[in-house]
Amino acid sequence: MTTTNTGTTAYTTTDVPVGVQHGHGLASGQKTSAMTNHALEAKAIAKSYVIGGQSRPVLDGIDFHVDPGECVFLAGPSGSGKTTLLSILGLLLTSDSGQLLLKGRRVDGLTEVERTLVRRERIGFVFQRFQLINGLTAEDNVSIPLTMDGMPLREARDRAGALLCRMGLEDHRKALPTSMSPGQCQRVALARAVINEPELILADEPTAALDGKSGQAVMELLHQLTKEFASSTVVVTHDPRIYQYADRICEMENGKFK
Amino acid sequence: MRWNLAYRTLFHDRGKLIAGLVGVIFSVVLVNIQGGLFFGLVNKASMLVDRSNADIWIGHRGMHNVDFAHPIPERYRYTVAGVEGVAEVQPLKLQFVNMALPGGKYQQVLLVGVAESTNLGRAYSIVDGPQDAINRNDAIVLDRCDDDKLDSPQVGELREVNGRRVRVAGKSNGILNFLVTPYVFANYDDAIEIGGSNPLETSYLLVRLAPNADCQRVCRDIRTLLPELDVMTSDQYASLSINHWITRTGLGLSFGAATLLGLLVGLVMVGQTLYAMVLDRVGEYATLRAIGLDERELLSILAFQSALVASIGIAIGMGITIILKTLLSSPKATIEIPLMLYVGCGVLIFAICLFAAGLPYLRVRRIDPHTALQS
Numbered sequence: 001m002t003t004t005n006t007g008t009t010a011y012t013t014t015d016v017p018v019g020v021q022h023g024h025g026l027a028s029g030q031k032t033s034a035m036t037n038h039a040l041e042a043k044a045i046a047k048s049y050v051i052g053g054q055s056r057p058v059l060d061g062i063d064f065h066v067d068p069g070e071c072v073f074l075a076g077p078s079g080s081g082k083t084t085l086l087s088i089l090g091l092l093l094t095s096d097s098g099q100l101l102l103k104g105r106r107v108d109g110l111t112e113v114e115r116t117l118v119r120r121e122r123i124g125f126v127f128q129r130f131q132l133i134n135g136l137t138a139e140d141n142v143s144i145p146l147t148m149d150g151m152p153l154r155e156a157r158d159r160a161g162a163l164l165c166r167m168g169l170e171d172h173r174k175a176l177p178t179s180m181s182p183g184q185c186q187r188v189a190l191a192r193a194v195i196n197e198p199e200l201i202l203a204d205e206p207t208a209a210l211d212g213k214s215g216q217a218v219m220e221l222l223h224q225l226t227k228e229f230a231s232s233t234v235v236v237t238h239d240p241r242i243y244q245y246a247d248r249i250c251e252m253e254n255g256k257f258k
Numbered sequence: 259m260r261w262n263l264a265y266r267t268l269f270h271d272r273g274k275l276i277a278g279l280v281g282v283i284f285s286v287v288l289v290n291i292q293g294g295l296f297f298g299l300v301n302k303a304s305m306l307v308d309r310s311n312a313d314i315w316i317g318h319r320g321m322h323n324v325d326f327a328h329p330i331p332e333r334y335r336y337t338v339a340g341v342e343g344v345a346e347v348q349p350l351k352l353q354f355v356n357m358a359l360p361g362g363k364y365q366q367v368l369l370v371g372v373a374e375s376t377n378l379g380r381a382y383s384i385v386d387g388p389q390d391a392i393n394r395n396d397a398i399v400l401d402r403c404d405d406d407k408l409d410s411p412q413v414g415e416l417r418e419v420n421g422r423r424v425r426v427a428g429k430s431n432g433i434l435n436f437l438v439t440p441y442v443f444a445n446y447d448d449a450i451e452i453g454g455s456n457p458l459e460t461s462y463l464l465v466r467l468a469p470n471a472d473c474q475r476v477c478r479d480i481r482t483l484l485p486e487l488d489v490m491t492s493d494q495y496a497s498l499s500i501n502h503w504i505t506r507t508g509l510g511l512s513f514g515a516a517t518l519l520g521l522l523v524g525l526v527m528v529g530q531t532l533y534a535m536v537l538d539r540v541g542e543y544a545t546l547r548a549i550g551l552d553e554r555e556l557l558s559i560l561a562f563q564s565a566l567v568a569s570i571g572i573a574i575g576m577g578i579t580i581i582l583k584t585l586l587s588s589p590k591a592t593i594e595i596p597l598m599l600y601v602g603c604g605v606l607i608f609a610i611c612l613f614a615a616g617l618p619y620l621r622v623r624r625i626d627p628h629t630a631l632q633s
């Protein structure tokens with residue numbers, strides 16, 4: 001299901017020059033001049049940090065977009081700004097300048113409370129180190145996003161349990177994160193990210209803490225689920241073993257796309 | 259879910275939870291026992307009044323403490339008896355006298371003369387000896403709690419008070435005053451004789467009201483008839499006697515300060531534990547913020563955890579307090595915990611725990627959801 005369409009595209013679509021791709025009025029942008037149909041679009045994102053007393057640009061006018069159902073990988077050397085970009089896309093961090101549109105609606109400039117709500121309802125996160133809540137069972141961890149939306153705990157647990165079963169974790173539904181392997185933890189974390197069927201899933205090096213096989217399994221699941229829910233996905237990774245799951249790979253260097 | 263999250267994470271870290279609970283329990287027990295000892299002590303200052311069976315106390319102008327009485331004319335009792343609503347009036351004589359001890363030493367005692375054939379002013383109850391002990395000739399009643407001060411007098415033993423021989427006819431248990439001076443009860447006439455005082459004078463007139471009589475009105479009527487005397491209800495005189503000691507000795511201040519310190523120590527312990535718990539979980543809180551929990555919800559989790567620690571701690575603390583109280587309270591060191599103290603202490607400590615959650619709140623407020631990606 002996955003390898004057929006990605007096997008070839010993965011390596012060929014690497015690194016389309018971004019400036020050209022997203023310039024206004026070009027091929028893809030034409031029919032939606034006022035409103036794009038990208039799931040996520042970032043325009044001229046800039047961000048600098050003060051390091052050692054002087055301001056250093058970390059992101060330097062980034063243009064980026066993800067289409068509905070598309071899975072884009074962000075690759076590049078350490079320190080090139082991948083995590084920073086992902087944070088800005090996920091409304092965890094505000095950019096110094098530039099625009100951010102989610103389904104054509106501006107989401108930069110929202111208040112903290114509004115941004116929190118957007119994250120809750122529309123974005124799923126997968127972290128390098130899983131970031132599960134240690135006091136909660138796998139099932140309860142996965143239930144968090146559902147219950148935040150007001151679903152009763154019992155119902156949320158049922159749905160979380162069903163999803164965990166799909167992920168091959170039926171025996172670990174009641175397990176605490178400390179008693180699970182990294183691969184299992186990341187699958188739980190993945191379940192937590194997708195249970196709400198968010199429009200956008202952001203993953204920062206989801207396989208970096210896993211061995212090759214677990215990494216493959218996690219990516220396989222991510223791929224299946226995002227296709228099923230038609231979620232767009234952005235994955236930051238260093239791991240060439242999983243490039244096959246990408247629809248497109250964007251390589252960053254010094255705060256820009258190569 | 260938030261509640262599930264709050265208590266699961268709280269109970270996940272048992273060590274910290276116990277540390278927090280210890281803080282709360284410590285505060286509860288300390289405040290209650292301190293307060294109980296305080297009330298036990300100060301209530302001794304009014305014991306004679308509380309147990310006098312009288313409704314109204316009449317004494318010299320400016321009377322402020324039951325143990326320090328000035329003479330008033332005894333004949334006023336007839337005036338008082340004529341007031342409507344008064345069922346009975348009896349004089350009560352208080353006088354400091356010396357009792358000779360077997361070894362040749364002396365002990366100052368407070369001789370209380372109680373009129374025969376009445377229970378007005380009869381604050382003691384006999385636990386050793388005949389019930390009518392005081393009505394025998396030259397008889398006195400002592401208290402067991404004063405045994406070491408009075409060289410363990412036995413019932414039937416002869417003693418010398420102010421140079422007069424008297425017989426220990428009975429003993430009570432637990433009638434003490436705020437001073438170190440033991441009470442010695444005697445028949446009214448004997449007391450006048452032993453003390454060598456003027457029989458036309460007495461210390462107090464105690465009034466028992468007729469059923470359904472209006473206490474305030476009777477007091478007012480007596481005041482109009484005897485403007486040179488003070489007239490108070492028993493409750494008024496009891497609290498006046500207590501206040502006298504609390505304010506004159508600075509007792510209230512020192513007990514209050516100690517209690518405050520206990521509260522403070524508890525507060526710091528609870529605050530610190532909650533803070534340590536939060537520090538341990540900053541990463542988790544950042545994750546929760548990242549996946550969409552807002553600051554208010556995070557705060558409510560903290561508040562809920564504090565409230566939970568407080569409630570469990572207060573419940574256990576109250577239990578320990580009650581056990582300690584039954585084990586440790588004695589007539590000499592009475593622990594008297596009024597319901598108001600339990601309730602007040604519980605409410606106060608609950609409030610303090612919520613306040614203590616403010617410390618971790620300051621940390622949680624600074625949690626940047628962005629750090630979830632960086633760790």
Ligand SMILES: Nc1ncnc2c1ncn2[C@@H]1O[C@H](COP(=O)(O)OP(=O)(O)OP(=O)(O)O)[C@@H](O)[C@H]1O
Nearest residue numbers: 049050051058076077078079080081082083084085
């Ligand atoms: N909070 C911060 N304060 C100051 N500088 C920061 C901060 N976060 C990131 N940086 C800087 O921004 C640059 C890009 O960091 P970022 O984490 O985005 O890199 P990355 O591409 O994700 O690297 P890696 O592959 O190692 O995770 C780095 O040079 C880093 O030093």
Ligand SMILES: [Mg+2]
Nearest residue numbers: 082083084204
């Ligand atoms: Mg990174």
